[in-house]
Amino acid sequence: MEDDYFSIDSILADNQKIQCIFNKEIPDLGHLWGGSERDIAAQGKYQIPMWMAYIVIYSDWAEFNIPTPFGNRVRNALNAEPRSVRLSSLVGAGGLWYGFGKTIMDMLSDEQANEMSQMLTKTFRERLVEVIDQAQHFAALGPAGGGGGSTGDTAQAFREGLDATERELFVLAQESAKRTKKWYEDYDKGRR
């Protein structure tokens, strides 16, 4: 999540592809996107990974569109009910929707970026309560609870749709609730 050089999450978020439209021809670099053409054509659309997109976009060689995981359709769905959107299926494996959003946000102009930031924060905040609730619920089921404990389809669908950032929070909350619960129930006679 953070902009740390050593952060694996940040590297993974940078691996997302973004569509760029080149505005000039670049000879002999077609191999970079794995295509068979020799040159990059002007007005050509290429999917390039984020880490490369930075330099290409900042040097004014190309423009980019806001990627679909943050496009209007998703935005409307999030406005309607943040908890029903499957963030994990919007972005590929690893699923760092927030991380990806943050990188995109950093490249946008102020106005768009603020809008994006609002969307991300609002979504995060509204989903968080549900994440923690479910985590604590699962912690309460006890050690064997994971397998059989599906409580309704919506809850399960929500869990499957968690993005990696939320997943991490889920685990943290679950562990902590479990530990506290264990302490409340334990009475270690031998210790005293």
Add this chain to the structure above:
Amino acid sequence: MSLPQSLRTSVTPPELELIACQQLVEIIPLISMEKTAFISGAYGPLRPPHKAQVPLWMALNLKSKKKCHIVAPDWLSVEYLQDRLTEEISKKDFSSLPFRFTEIAKVLLDVASDDLQNPDRLRLLLKDIREARQAKSREGLRQLDHSALLLTRLCSMEINEIRPFFIQSMGVLTQLTRQSTSES
């Protein structure tokens, strides 16, 4: 870095219990003992019919050997806790209880339940209070913000329980919020 993830984020409940056991409680000793120096200070002397102040860990140790009775703190009584519970349910704020009340109440109920009045009722009340407070801290989560969180009178065990994911989610929110442009 070699610590397991769970120990990096916060202290464990048994550690909190250990810290809480440094607090002083009153006991009625059943044995006599001279004033004795410990690392944390000198305690005693113990003279059987007179009350004495000793740290909780020592009281628990003596109690488990049946060498003292522990005098329950004022707040660990049915009436007091019942009042707090009513307050907890009727008001929006957390009611004021000692910072480490969960730890102390638990060890006393575990080890010295025969020195308390109506221990079963106490257990029930504590559980109800805990649940009412949990509901409130969940409300706090709803208002979570990237820079600050205010939950007055939250006690140590509750803070410890919510600490790992509150910190993490505030971190995420900090990342997602743009403050630099609006301020500069």
